[in-house]
Amino acid sequence: MLMPATRQTTTDASVATRSARRLRRPGWRDLRLVVGLLLVLLSVAGGIRLVGSLDDTTPVYAAAHDLLPGQQVGADDLVTVHARLGDQTASYVDGSAPLAPGTHLVRQVGQGELVPASALGTARQALDKSVGVPVDTVAARSLVSGTTVDVWVSHRDDEAVGESYLDPELLLAGALVDSVPAQTSGLGAGLGRTAVQVVVPADQVGRVIAAVDQDARITLVPSPRPDAGSGR
Structure with a gap:
């Protein structure tokens, strides 16, 4: 009759031992495992960051x-x-x-x-040049950057007495105004002129500069806008 009691006691002791093992504090081997996992995670994060920095070009x-x-x-x-x-x-x-x-x-x-x-x-844009052209100050007020103009030139009449000019001639068609001074410049201020920057093709720059140097009277005539007659 004592044998069953002995088996029961042994079984209870085994269960108690397993429970104690589960409840014991983590040992140094468990800490090494945790540290190893952390190192792996840090290594992966560093690799991702490195790849991201290499791709930031x-x-x-x-x-x-x-x-x-x-x-x-x-x-x-x-x-x-x-x-x-x-x-x-x-x-x-x-x-x-x-x-x-x-x-x-x-x-x-x-x-x-x-x-x-x-x-x-x-x-x-690469070949054209911007040339300063002296024009009437009042006429310059109607111009803005980007305005398309025809450049007309009236040369001085050297045979006439006093200040006289020949009939105007078309020097350049379809030029673009680059910039207009906000105020009258000092260039020819006594004549009521202001220098307007006009974009000139490279092969026409010499002709425009010659007209300016010869003190010709230059007039910039705005070209009609494509939609000028559409409102009628």
């Missing part, structure tokens, strides 16, 4: 050699580089997209220099 164009104002730019003139530009990204030319056909340099870009967006333009 933007492809932009740089000059493969010295680029001069007025020249047309092609694929052979540029190389793609990756740079960290931050909030200045929009100031440079995107190196992941091809340039538009007919793109020209409007200012010099040195070899290896990142190409600013402001350095590229159309052939007209």
